[in-house]
Amino acid sequence: MSACIRRTLDKEVHAVTPGLSIMRKLALSEVYQLLEPGPVVLLTTARAGRANVMTMSWHMMVDFEPPLIACVISSNNYSFAALRRTGECVIAIPAVGLADKVVKVGNASGRDLNKFAAFGITPRPAARVAAPLIAECFANLECRAVDTRMVNKYNLFILKVVQAWRDPAQKDPQTIHHRGYGAFAVDGETINLPSKMR
Ligand SMILES: Cc1cc2nc3c(=O)[nH]c(=O)nc-3n(C[C@H](O)[C@H](O)[C@H](O)COP(=O)(O)O)c2cc1C
Numbered sequence: 735m736s737a738c739i740r741r742t743l744d745k746e747v748h749a750v751t752p753g754l755s756i757m758r759k760l761a762l763s764e765v766y767q768l769l770e771p772g773p774v775v776l777l778t779t780a781r782a783g784r785a786n787v788m789t790m791s792w793h794m795m796v797d798f799e800p801p802l803i804a805c806v807i808s809s810n811n812y813s814f815a816a817l818r819r820t821g822e823c824v825i826a827i828p829a830v831g832l833a834d835k836v837v838k839v840g841n842a843s844g845r846d847l848n849k850f851a852a853f854g855i856t857p858r859p860a861a862r863v864a865a866p867l868i869a870e871c872f873a874n875l876e877c878r879a880v881d882t883r884m885v886n887k888y889n890l891f892i893l894k895v896v897q898a899w900r901d902p903a904q905k906d907p908q909t910i911h912h913r914g915y916g917a918f919a920v921d922g923e924t925i926n927l928p929s930k931m932r
Pocket residue numbers: 774786787788789790791792793806807808810811812813814836837839840841842843844845912
């Protein structure tokens with residue numbers, strides 16, 4: 735590495751460009767706060783007749799149709815073993831009105847507690863998987879794990895949506911997006927621009 739590049743790496747600020755503000759170094763531990771896509775969702779599982787729910791924000795779309803979704807679920811979570819064993823879950827999408835409950839769900843474990851009863855969340859039978867839908871959420875996606883090859887390395891499951899539900903009574907729901915440590919951005923204004931992207 736040249737001395738010049740090394741100097742730039744060691745500095746706390748990037749080279750100053752006239753007319754533009756200074757770029758400051760960002761801790762690598764904070765990068766996820768910029769890129770977590772959201773919306774924050776609830777993920778339900780059911781194992782041996784016992785349903786559970788966790789909060790999840792590390793997910794991304796992988797394909798349009800059938801919809802494939804990649805999800806990172808920590809192996810420390812009670813939900814992890816249930817999803818791994820049954821291969822089934824529901825991704826339920828809450829609007830901002832449920833934010834308080836979403837955070838409570840994400841700060842407790844189904845190992846110790848029935849989170850549905852504790853936080854007033856209503857499970858409803860799903861059509862194609864044993865994991866329940868959540869009645870208060872504006873959308874519910876019944877999912878099956880279709881690729882678990884990256885679970886051991888990254889706790890990453892590829893899920894296929896096999897049935898999707900939408901609550902027509904919840905019009906223009908505002909989703910919540912995790913910014914780290916209890917901070918959330920709330921979905922806002924929609925702008926329309928000419929674009930070829932589906
Ligand atoms: C806003 C928020 C986002 C979260 N995102 C994730 C995530 O993407 N993956 C994950 O494994 N845990 C995530 N968690 C933590 C789990 O929801 C938490 O560990 C949960 O209590 C696990 O529940 P369980 O033990 O009943 O499965 C998140 C928590 C919060 C509050």
